[in-house]
Amino acid sequence: MEKLKIGFVGVGGMGQMAHLSNYAVLSEQCEVVALAEVRPQMAQLVADRYGIPQVFSSHQDLLNGVKVDAIVAPQQYRSHHAIIPDIIRAGIPVFTEKPMSLTVETGEQLVQLAEEHRALHMVGYHKRSDPAMEHARKRIEEWKxxxxxxxxxxxxxTMPPGDWIGGADxxxxxxEPYPFIPMEPGPAYFSDEQTNQLDSFVNYYIHQVNAIRFLLQEPYRVTFADRGGFLLTGESESGVTVVLEMAPYQTTIEWNESLxxxxxxxxxRVDLPPPLARQQAGKVTIMKDNGKEPPSYEHPIMPNRSAMRQQAMNFIAAVQGVRPAPCESKEALEDLKLARDYIRMMQQYQ
Known part of the structure; x- marks a missing residue:
């Protein structure tokens, strides 16, 4: 199978640390052949560091100037509406960060575009790609x-704020000043305060909203939201109760996320490492007590591979048709709907 030719649209901090650094070492599967970056000095610095041969000043110039098999576009999500539609209309598979937009309405437009142009739009819920999460899901499927x-x-x-960098370089x-890009506005039916709450929620906790569905393996809805913004509870179609604890406390030198x-x-149970920790997978604990055998605890050994590295591998495999993407835009739209409903419910108690 030939190497994929990949273009990058945006190479800021997350673009480099979470994405480009991982694709760059997957040299047997892909080659990063071009990047688009609106800051020329930054663009050349990164191109020189990673040996990327072609540099463009905009995503449109990249689309017009080079043939690529896929695009990784690690943009801030409120700028997706101004960039991602052009990539999808070109019929090029694209990876974006989470969430795919701020509002349900923009999300619906992106889903429709992807369907119309038959273009893969993978949304970067990297926790789905953590080897520990993949292992846990398989075990859950077996038990069900x-x-x-x-x-x-x-x-x-549970996801308290903590050291999410995890020692990354x-x-x-x-x-250079960052050029102005119009940010996606909030929903017309939300006040400025509600939009700010929505923006904060999808920025910090949409990963966990998505991860619950990944492990649950079915849709769920919000049933309660406290006015302090600490607790979200929900119920699945089959009656499973779900709870998301947001910032019950904070830490300064650790990362205490667990599922x-x-x-x-x-x-x-899965305990996840800091999102940017280098080549470190989560830890799985399996407790069994079926009443037939002595109770036991199992701690499967995970590979030394981070969720971000595995996510890059999963996107490449999805573009090549080897396996489905962990989360496409149509499913990611459900996260935005749940976030909207959560803010609405939280406002009822304020």
Missing amino acids: SSGEYGKLQYIRV APLTSD QVCFEKGYV
Whole structure:
């Protein structure tokens, strides 16, 4: 299978640390052949560092100037509406950061475009690609299928603020001012305060909203939102209760994100590393107590591969048709709907 020719649209801090640094070492699967960056000094610094042969000043120039098999566009999500439609209309598979937009309405437009142009739009929920999360999902599927450990009945996710950098090296920078890009406005039916709350929620916690569905393997809806913004509860179509604890406390030198999937006779728990930790997977704990055998704890060994590296591998595989993308735009739209409903419900108590 031939190497994919990949273009990058945006090579700021996250573009370098979370994405470009991972694609650059997957030299047997892909080659980064071009980048588009509105800051010329930054563009050349990054191109020189990673040996990228072609540099463009805009995504449109890249689309017109070079043939690529896929594009990685690690833009701030409120600028997606101004950039991503052009890539999709060109029929090029594209990867974007989470969420795919601020509002449901823009999300619906992006989904429609992807369907019309038959273009893959993978949304960067990297937690789905963590080897520990992939392992946990398979185990959950096995337990649901066998029924040996009873019904799936409860999912609890905790994500306090902490050191999300995890010791990662600083990205290349320049002192160039960042050109103005119009940000996606909030929903017409939200006040400025509600839009600010929505923006904060999707920026920090949309990963967990998505991860719950990934482990749950079915849709769910919001049933309660406290006015302080600490707790979201929900219920799935089959009646599973889900809980997301947001900022119950904070840490300065650790990252304490955990996801626990509870059956009647055991649980599957994942403890995740800082998002930018280098080549470190999460940890899985499996507790089993089916009443037939002595209770036990299992700690499967994960590979030394980060979620970001695995995510890059998953995007390449999806473009090549080897396996489906972990999360396409149509499913990511459900996260925006749930976020909208959460803000509405939280406002009821204020």
